[in-house]
Amino acid sequence: MADVPTKLLSGNEAVAAAARACGVHLGTGYPGTPSTEILENFALLEGPGTAQWCPNEKVALEVGLGAAFAGARVVVTMKHVGVNVAADPLFTAAHTGVVGGLVLVAADDPGMHSSQNEQDTRHFARAAGVPMFEPADSQEAYDYFDAAMRLSEQFQIPVLLRVTTRVCHSKSLVELNPLSAPAREIGFQRDPRTLVMIPAYAKSAHVRLREKLNRIASCAAACELATTADGDGELGIITSGVAYQHAREADPDASILKLGLTWPLPMETIRDFVDVVGRCVVIEEGDDILARDLRAAGLAVQNKPEPFEFGELTVPRVQAILAGEATDPPAPETTAKPKPPQLCPGCPHRTTFELLRDRGCIVAGDIGCYTLGTLPPFNAMDTCVCMGASIGVGLGLRRVLPAEQASKVVSVIGDSTFMHSGLTGLADMVYNGPAHLVLILDNATTAMTGLQEHPGTGRSLSHQPAGQVVLEDACRGLGVHNVHIVDPMTQRDQLAELIDRYLAEPAPAVIIARRTCLLAAGKIRQYEKASDDACQDTVPQA
Amino acid sequence: MTSVINIVFAGLGGQGVLTASDICAEAAFRAGLDVKKSEIHGMSQRGGSVSSDVRIGPSVASPMVPAGQADYLVVLDETQVELNRPMLRAGGVLLSPAELPGGVEALPNRKCLNVAMLGALASHLDIDPAHWLDAVAAHLPQNLLEMNRQAFTQGHAAAK
Secondary structure: OOOOOEEEEEHHHHHHHHHHHOOOOEEEEOOOOOOOHHHHHHHHOOOOOEEEEOOOHHHHHHHHHHHHHOOOEEEEEEEHHHHHHOHHHHHHHHHHOOOOEEEEEEEEOOOOOOOOOOOOOHHHHHHHHOOEEOOOOHHHHHHHHHHHHHHHHHHOOOEEEEEEHHHHOEEEEEEOOOOOOOOOOOOOOOOHHHHOOOHHHHHHHHHHHHHHHHHHHHOHHHHHOOEEEOOOOOEEEEEEOOHHHHHHHHOOOOEEEEEOEEEOOOHHHHHHHHHHOOEEEEEOOOOOOHHHHHHHOOOOOEOOOHHHHOOOOOHHHHHHHHOOOOOOOOOOOOOOOOOOOOOOOOOOHHHHHHHHHHOOOEEEOOOOHHHHHHOOOOOOOOEOOOOOHHHHHHHHHHHHOOHHHHOOEEEEEEHHHHHHHOHHHHHHHHHHOOOOEEEEEEOOOEOOOOOEOOOOOOEOOOOOEOOOOOHHHHHHHOOOOEEEEEOOOOOHHHHHHHHHHHHHOOOOEEEEEEOOOHHHHHHHHHHHHHHHHHHHHHOOOO | OOOOEEEEEEEEOOOOHHHHHHHHHHHHHHOOOEEEEEEOOOHHHOOOEEEEEEEEEOOOOOOOOOOOOEEEEEEOOHHHHHHHHHHEEEEEEEEOHHHOOOOHHHOOOHHHHHHHHHHHHHOOOOOOHHHHHHHHHHHOOHHHHHHHHHHHHHHHHHOO
C-alpha cells in the first residue's frame, strides 16, 4: 500500500479532513466552542463540497437534512447545547431517516471551559434513537467520521459523532488514509411514506427506526470498533472517548474494552468481556449512563461515585475511581488565583454595561463575550440561560415584578445571538408585551467563538459577500416601532439618553448599540477590500 | 527519549501560549516522536490565564499532563508562575522570562517572548534545533521569521 501522509492535527481538523476525504457535499452548523473549527477547516481544504454557517443549529440540521434527503453526504456541527436547539428535527429525522448520509458532530464540554451547562450528549443518542460514535483522539476522529458516514448511508439513519473538548482541541498524529466515497447519486425520489411524518406514516417509521437500531446493534460494525487491549484479566475497564486515554495511562495492566460505537451498545461483545475479567469498572466522562445501561442489562459492573460525574476526567481521577475512592483526589495546593477572563480594553460593550450598571438596571443577559458584563467592574448582568433567553426572561421579569423593579428591567443580546434565537422573543414582545427595552449589542461578528460571520454581517463562512439580514429592518418588520441605532463609543450620551427615556416611559423598543469588535475590525476591512477588488476586476475596461 | 516528557506552557491570553505549545508539538512530531497537545480556548481564556499541555515520547496516551507531573513548566508571565507551579513535579524545571539575560527588553520584539522561551526549553530537550526552527517557520508568518529565529537563539543560549 502506498505511503499515506501523517499529520499532527486537532480532533476538529481531523473531522474536517475526514469530511473532505469522504466527499461530503455540504457542511452546515452554528459556531460553538469546542466545535467551531470543524467547518472552518473543511472550508479551507480543497474539495467540491461547501460549508455554511446557519442562523442556528435547528436550521443547520434542517438544511443538512434536506441535502441528505436528496442523497448527499452531509456533516452538521454544533456544541452540545446546540443539539438542544436542533433536537426537534433530530428526533423526527431519526424516524424519517435519510437517503444519503448525515453525520451530526456534537461537541460536549465536560468541565464547562466555555459553556453554560455540562450536559452529556450521549443521552440524545438514546432519546432520539440514533447511533453514536465516540472517538478518543484525532486518528479516531478521522476514522470514526468515515465509519459514521458509512453506517448512516448503509442504514439510512442520521448518526451522532460525539466529541469532547479534549478531543476537539487536542492535537495528535493522524494517518490520512483514503476513506469511503458517497454511495448514492444525488437526485430526489418521491417517497412520502418515508419522508412525510403524518401520524399514519410516522407509526410505521417508528417501528422501522427500532428495527434499524436492532440490526445495527447486532451487525459486525458494532464490534469492529470495540477494541480489547490485552491485560492481566484481573481488572477490566469498559470505556469510550478520551476517557480511554486516561484509563490506559491510569492502569497499564488492566484489560480495556474501548467502545467506538457507543449506541446502540454491542451488548454481546460487552458481555463476553465482563465474563472473562475479574472486577469490571466503567470509566465514562460525564453522566453515569453507560454503567447504568450495563447494570440494567444484568452485568456486574462498577460505576463511578457521584463526585466524578462533575468536570473532566484526568489520569489521577481515573486512578482514584479504580482504587475505589469515593471522592476526588485533593487538588494541588496554591493560593494563587487564575486571572479571570474579561472584556477586552476598548471593547464597545464596556460603555453599555457601565451605563446599565450606573442606572441599577436588572439585566436579562445572553450568550457571548458580553456575558462577561456580569463580572466586576460592571456587575451588570443578572441572568444568562441560553441563546436568545434574554428577551423572554426580560419580558417575564417585567410581567410580574412590582412597578419600581419592573421599570429597571432590560434585555441585552448580541447580534449573532439575536439572529440565532432573538427574533421569536422580539415577536413575543410585540405580540404580548409588556413594553420593554431590548439592547442589541451589535459588534458585527460572532466574537466569542472566534469572529465567525452570521446572517447580519452579509458575508459567508469564508468571508465572501453574501445576503444580509439587516437588524433594524428585521426589528421594524416584526413590528417594533422604536428602533434606534447608536455607536456606544462616539455617542455615549445619546445611548444614555435613550436608555433613560425608555426606562422612564416604557414602550416596546430596541436600541442597537453598533460598533465593530476591535478584534474583528482589521479583518473586516480586509474582507471588504478583497471584495471591492474583485468587483473592480469584473468591471469591463473602457 | 525512552519515557514521556510532560511540558506545561502557561501565561495570559494574547501572549502566544497556544502558539508556543503548537510549535513545541510540531518540533517533536518532526523529530519522529509521538506527541499529544491539549489546550483550552474560548470564554474562560478571554484575556485571562491560559495554559496548554504538550506530552512527547515514544507513545503518549492522555493528552493532559497530570498535576505534579510536569517535567518542564514554561511560563510567559511572572504573575502566572505561582498559579501553575503545582503542575511541576519535584525536581522539574521552571522556565520563565526571568531566565532571559536582559529580560524581555533584550528581545528583538516583546511578541517574540514565546519563541524565546521555546529556545530556552529546546536546550533541555533532545530534539534537533533544525526541527524547532522548521516548526517555528510552519506556525509564524514569513515576515516575522527572522526576529523569531533570533529570539529562539537568544533563549537557547540563555538557558545553557
